[in-house]
Amino acid sequence: MAPLRPVVRVLFDEAHSQAWSIRPEVAARMQPSHPADASYARAAALLRARRMDVAAHTDGPLAADALRDADVVVLAHPSEPKWEATTGVGSPLLDPDELEALHAFVAAGGGLVVLGESEQDKYGNNLDALLAPFGVAIAHDTVQDYERNLNSTPSWVRADIAPGARGAAGDLLAGVDEACFYRAGTLTTTNPEARVLARASASSSAPGAALALAVPHGAGRVVALADSDLFGDDCLGDLGHAALWANLVSWAAAAAYATPAPATPSPAAADPAWGRLREATDALRLLQEPDGSVDTAAHDAAGLHDLVEAMAGAVEALAPRFDHQAEGLSATVADLRAWARDGFGRPDFAASLERFRPDRVRRDGIEHLVVFPMYTQNGSRDTRFEALLVRVPWPEWLAELERDRYDNAKFVPVTLVDHTAGYDSECAVLFPETVSATGTVPNHFGGIFCDREAERFRRVVSAAADVVGLNLPPDAAALLASERLSLDSYVLWDLIHDRAHSRGDLPFDPFMIRQRMPYWMYSLEELRCDLTAFGEAVRLQGEGMAFARNVQYAILFDRIFRFPVSGTRVRNYDGLGGQLLFAYLHRHGFVHWTDNRLTVEWDRLAEGVAGLRAEVETLYREGIDRSKLAQWGAAHDLVARYVPAAAGSSWAQGARAYADVEDPRPYIDDVAPDEFPLSMFYTSLKQKLQPSLARSGAPAPAAVAA
Known part of the structure; x- marks a missing residue:
C-alpha cells in the first residue's frame, strides 16, 4: 500500500561513536557475527509504521542546523571504541555548542531520548552533562537481581513497572506489564516533575533505584533509561519492550503532534470574487423564510435582485478557477437567476445539483465551489443559501484502499476552506438531500467534513x-x-x-x-x-x-x-x-x-x-x-x-x-x-x-x- 505521510521526525544520532545503528549495513559492519547486537533497525521500523520519519545523523555536529527538522532526537549509548563496537564516527563527547543546542531544542518543544548503560563512567561520553539541566544523572552501577531476572541471569533484571497515568496526556506504560533491563545502571533525579517509570526490585542490589525516567522540560520532554539493550533487535520482542519503545517516543513527540498542520493557501479564497459571493450570500440568507423563499412584500425586490446578481456575477468570476465544475457552475448561475426571475419562491436547484459531481474528480487537494439553498444538519433546519469552498483530501493510500478494497464511488471526504454563516455550526456533512430541489433528488455523492469531525473528536474526547x-x-x-x-x-x-x-x-x-x-x-x-x-x-x-x-x-x-x-x-x-x-x-x-x-x-x-x-x-x-x-x-x-x-x-x-x-x-x-x-x-x-x-x-x- 502507498505509504502514509509521516507526522513526526525522529533523528537517531550515529555521529558520536554510538554502539547502536538503525542502518542494517552499519550494524553488520559493527558486529559481523551477530548484527542484531548492534542494531536498532527493528526499533526504527516500529516507529516508521506509526507514521514517524526516522533518519540517522551520520556525520558532523549535532548542532542547531542538524536539529532544525527533528521532533525527537535519540542518543543511544555513545562509547569509546575500546569498550564497544561503535559506528566509528565522531567522539562520544558532545561539545559545548551541541549541549547548548540540545538543551534549547528540548526547551522549545523537542523530545530527547537518552539511553545509557551499566558502568556508565567508563565509556567516555558526557551524557550526564546533557541530562544535568533536566535534573537527571546516570549512576556508575550494574544492577544484579538473583530473584527477579530473565533466563536466570542476575544482570538481566526484571523491573518493577510504575502504575499507569490517567487522562488525555496518555499513559506512558500502556501495554507494558514487564520489562527487562540487561546490565543496567541506575538513574538519579533532583527534578520534582520527573516520573519514575521503572525501578529495580526490592530483591536487587539497588532496591527501588530508578531505571527509566520521564521528565517534562520547558515545552519539551526528556526520557532517560539506564540500559540501551532492551530496544535492540535482539531484545525488542521480549516482554513489553516494543510497546515501551513506541510509548516513550510518542510521549517525547507530544509537541510535534500538537503543532497545527500548516495552512494550505487557496487562490480561490484569496480572490476578491469569493469575498463578494460570501458577503452577498450572507446578506440574502438573512431575508429568507424557513422554506428558502423570500417575502417580496416585506423586502425590496430591487435589492433582492441586486444580491442575487452579485452572487451570480461572483460565481462567474470564480468559475475559471474551477474548470472541473464548468457545467455545474453554469447551471448554478442559471438557477440563481431563474429563482429571482420567478419571484423568489421556494428555490429549486435540481438542475445545478444534478451537475455538481465532486465524486468524479477525487484528487488530493482539489477544491470545489458550492452554492446551494440548503439546510444544515446539526444546525438549522431552515433552508438558506450557503456558499462554501471545500478541499478534497485524497492521498494515494486512501485512493488505493478505495480502489482495491473498499469501493465507494459516492464517498467524497472534504475539508472546509471557507464558508458562509450557516456553517458556523456543528454541521459536518454536505449531502444532496439537504439541497432545496423539486422531484427526486439526485444522489451522486456524500460529502463529509472530516476536518470538522476530527476537531470535535479531539475537543470532546480530550x-x-x-x-x-x-x-x-x-x-x-x-x-x-x-x-x-x-x-x-x-x-x-x-x-x-x-x-x-x-x-x-x-x-x-x-x-x-x-x-x-x-x-x-x-x-x-x-x-x-x-x-x-x-x-x-x-x-x-x-x-x-x-x-x-x-x-x-x-x-x-x-x-x-x-x-x-x-x-x-x-x-x-x-x-x-x-x-x-x-x-x-x-x-x-x-x-x-x-x-x-x-x-x-x-x-x-x-x-x-x-x-x-x-x-x-x-x-x-x-x-x-x-x-x-x-x-x-x-x-x-x-x-x-x-x-x-x-x-x-x-x-x-x-x-x-x-x-x-x-x-x-x-x-x-x-x-x-x-x-x-x-x-x-x-x-x-x-x-x-x-x-x-x-x-x-x-x-x-x-x-x-x-
Whole structure:
C-alpha cells in the first residue's frame, strides 16, 4: 500500500561513536557475527509504521542546523571504541555548542531520548552533562537481581513497572506489564516533575533505584533509561519492550503532534470574487423564510435582485478557477437567476445539483465551489443559501484502499476552506438531500467534513479522558493532539462506514433513514456500520497498517464519549448507539468503571466489539424472515438487554400488544421521545463535558435526532 505521510521526525544520532545503528549495513559492519547486537533497525521500523520519519545523523555536529527538522532526537549509548563496537564516527563527547543546542531544542518543544548503560563512567561520553539541566544523572552501577531476572541471569533484571497515568496526556506504560533491563545502571533525579517509570526490585542490589525516567522540560520532554539493550533487535520482542519503545517516543513527540498542520493557501479564497459571493450570500440568507423563499412584500425586490446578481456575477468570476465544475457552475448561475426571475419562491436547484459531481474528480487537494439553498444538519433546519469552498483530501493510500478494497464511488471526504454563516455550526456533512430541489433528488455523492469531525473528536474526547481518568495509550493521546492523525482517521473510518450501509445481510433498504421507523432502528444501522469499520480496522492493523489502530480509537471514543451526550434526548439515534456500545462493553467486562476511573482492557477490546457486532448481525440476518413489526420488536429487545427502556414503555418486551399489520408505522407514535434514557454514568458525564460540547464560536445544535 502507498505509504502514509509521516507526522513526526525522529533523528537517531550515529555521529558520536554510538554502539547502536538503525542502518542494517552499519550494524553488520559493527558486529559481523551477530548484527542484531548492534542494531536498532527493528526499533526504527516500529516507529516508521506509526507514521514517524526516522533518519540517522551520520556525520558532523549535532548542532542547531542538524536539529532544525527533528521532533525527537535519540542518543543511544555513545562509547569509546575500546569498550564497544561503535559506528566509528565522531567522539562520544558532545561539545559545548551541541549541549547548548540540545538543551534549547528540548526547551522549545523537542523530545530527547537518552539511553545509557551499566558502568556508565567508563565509556567516555558526557551524557550526564546533557541530562544535568533536566535534573537527571546516570549512576556508575550494574544492577544484579538473583530473584527477579530473565533466563536466570542476575544482570538481566526484571523491573518493577510504575502504575499507569490517567487522562488525555496518555499513559506512558500502556501495554507494558514487564520489562527487562540487561546490565543496567541506575538513574538519579533532583527534578520534582520527573516520573519514575521503572525501578529495580526490592530483591536487587539497588532496591527501588530508578531505571527509566520521564521528565517534562520547558515545552519539551526528556526520557532517560539506564540500559540501551532492551530496544535492540535482539531484545525488542521480549516482554513489553516494543510497546515501551513506541510509548516513550510518542510521549517525547507530544509537541510535534500538537503543532497545527500548516495552512494550505487557496487562490480561490484569496480572490476578491469569493469575498463578494460570501458577503452577498450572507446578506440574502438573512431575508429568507424557513422554506428558502423570500417575502417580496416585506423586502425590496430591487435589492433582492441586486444580491442575487452579485452572487451570480461572483460565481462567474470564480468559475475559471474551477474548470472541473464548468457545467455545474453554469447551471448554478442559471438557477440563481431563474429563482429571482420567478419571484423568489421556494428555490429549486435540481438542475445545478444534478451537475455538481465532486465524486468524479477525487484528487488530493482539489477544491470545489458550492452554492446551494440548503439546510444544515446539526444546525438549522431552515433552508438558506450557503456558499462554501471545500478541499478534497485524497492521498494515494486512501485512493488505493478505495480502489482495491473498499469501493465507494459516492464517498467524497472534504475539508472546509471557507464558508458562509450557516456553517458556523456543528454541521459536518454536505449531502444532496439537504439541497432545496423539486422531484427526486439526485444522489451522486456524500460529502463529509472530516476536518470538522476530527476537531470535535479531539475537543470532546480530550475533555472526557480527563473527566473519567481514562487509561489512554500514548498513541491515542497523540491522536487526540494531532490534526493530521485525527483527520486521516476520520477519512478512513468514513470510507468504510459509508460503504457498509449496502453490505451484509440487510432485511431492508440500507438507507432506511429515508423511511419511517422507530429511531432505535437507525441507531442499530449506524452502529452496525461503525462496528464493521472497527472490525476492518483491526484487520488492516493485523496486515501491517499500524495506523488503523487510530481508527479503532476514534470509533470507540466518539461512540462512547461524544455521541451519547451530544444534542437533545429526543430520538437521539446516534446517542443511543453509543449508549449500547458502552453498556455492552461494560456488561461483559471489557471496560470497567471503578474508583471513578474508566479502564479499557486494550488487549481484549477488539473481542468485545466483535461480540456486539455478532449480536447485531444476527438480528439483521434473522430479520430477513420476520415481519417488519417483529423485527422492530426484536431490535428493541436487543437494545433493552443492555440499555433499559424508559419506565412505562409501550414497546418493552411483555408490554408490546400490537397487531402484526402490513403497515405498523402508526405504532411509532407510541415510542417515547427518549425511549432509552441516559444512565447515571452518562447523566453525570454530560454535565461535566458541557463546556466542551459546543465548537468555539458555533451556536448550539438544534438537534442530532432524526
